[in-house]
Amino acid sequence: MKRSILIPYALGLVFIILMTASSSAEVIDRIVAVVNNEAITQREVDRFLAPIYEQYRALYYGDELVARIEEAKQKVMEQLIEDKLILSEARLRNIEVDETDLDGRIGEAIKRAGSKERFEAALKEQGLSLRDLRARYKDQAMVRKLIDQKIGAKITVTPVEVNNYYNNHSGEFIQPEQVKLRNILIRPRSEAGVKEALDLAKDILIRLQKGEDFAALAKEYSSGPNASEGGLMGYVKRGDLLPEIDKIIAGLEEGSISDIVQTPLGYHIFKVEERSERKAYALSDVRHDIEEAIFREKAKEKIKSWVGDLKKNAYISFK
Template identity: 35%
Template sequence: MQAKYGRRPWALVTALILIWVASPALAGEKQPPEDKVAVVNGSVITRADFDMEMSHVQRRLFSMGTPLSNSQLSEIKKEVLENLIDRELLYQESQKKGIKVDKAAINEQLMILKKRFASEAEFKNALSRMNLSEAAIKSQFKRRMAIQQLIDNQFAQKVTVSDKETKAYYDSHPDSFKQPEQVRARHILIKVDPQADESQKAKARKKLEKIQLKLQKGEDFAALAKEFSQGSTSAQGGDVGYFSRGQVVRPFEEAAFALRPGEVSDIVETRFGYHLIKVIDKRPQTTIAYEDIKDRLEEYLKQEKVQKEVSLYVEKLKEKAKVERFLTENPE
């Protein structure tokens, strides 16, 4: 049920619902003319806003392993700019309709964001690195929440999806409901810095070889993982849960899928360091039953309908708005 690449990858509704730090988008502030990429009914979208958004999009595409040609990058820049313009138009419309966002709700979102960081100091350092303030973050939450309220009031509460529609979609998209083969595994990781020299690598490997000997003598894998693993799952006995092919680094994947439940790999090297892997369970490829996916499918189709309605709504807003675009390619 995932949107295919080529359908506007920053689909309007998704982009509006997601809250992420690196996009201040504080339209309305006066900016030098050379710093603006667009003006929407007098509100400025700055080059900084645009560059932040592009950085986020490029990181996401890079993490997906999606290479981009120059022509594709140029098209993505146009899409990103239009997405920023769409958001600004929707925010302006939310204000025209008198939508207010409760301060307590904004503060609650800020607290949720802060919990992603180990400490208040780490949170403030992250803001400093991105040239942001807590006030800017609150302002962004306020804008996003106002837009979401507008979408909910105008569209989401009115859209319905019938059982007939969900069943028709399920029957006509069989590949979308195939659950690939999965493995559940534990691992013990001894980290190695990517810049480590051969002697440092040998030291790390020797440490894992000693742990390997303990396993061969019958000691418990989970207990050893808790004691020695330097991975993020050490507290869980190294349990990384279930994963499919393509979800972990290739050497780890190849080793795990080659093992039977209960078996332990030899030492596996990845860019993170050296691992010992124990497979706990395997699940064969299956097809998700309609009854098990029905509710999620209904929500997905509802979002699709809302997205279409919002897109049409924005196009009508653009027809009435004064939108000036100033985006030029930065010289290489």
């Protein structure tokens, strides 16, 4: 599960929220498309792609990786355009949002994170500030309110439906055991450089075992995409990584460091920062999510038709 602590279910054709654990805050924020008066930035695209990219890098290589990423990018762009179409319409209609509702959503997010400290850490990992999150919640609320006015008035979600959904989809509301990881990756520069890369990895491992700071060494030596963050990968669960890595991580305690792990990417050293135990969310914790999921399914076709009409009259430009 890629960090669905902060922002719960979206509305299907509205607001992709792909929470990920290791999206970088260091993204060039340029405009890639404009939908009416709403801009889609590179930061938005990259933030939604980041968890997909990290997952795909552990599963695919070469041309297949490139093709998978391009396919995901196209889907993200299509979804963002639809999101912005509805948001633009909501602003045009001067849809207002109750600020106390936003306070409540922030409070729910903190509760689900387990503590304010973990909530703030998750925000940081995703390159978000509290202000960013609040603005996202506000946009989401504006969109939902507009959909309620246009379509939702004809759609009801009853407490019985919510209870039945929770009971019939209990597996969806379990947070599996997660591990917060750091990683140092040493890539051979060429076939001839394999021994040199392995020797460097061995030297780094010895320095770590003597007590040197993992994050500092990751920033200095790692070739991984998260090197600038001290090798921080965020929270991962079993199955997110390559099987040979999963097996090793499963045997590490909090604070411990792995031996050198060889994969097609190079030589890895991992550190387990924290373990989060498996837990099931109570109905009260996920009621809002379930209501959104049921509403989404009922509204899907009506929203699709409505968004199609909005698109016909919209200004859409790619930069």
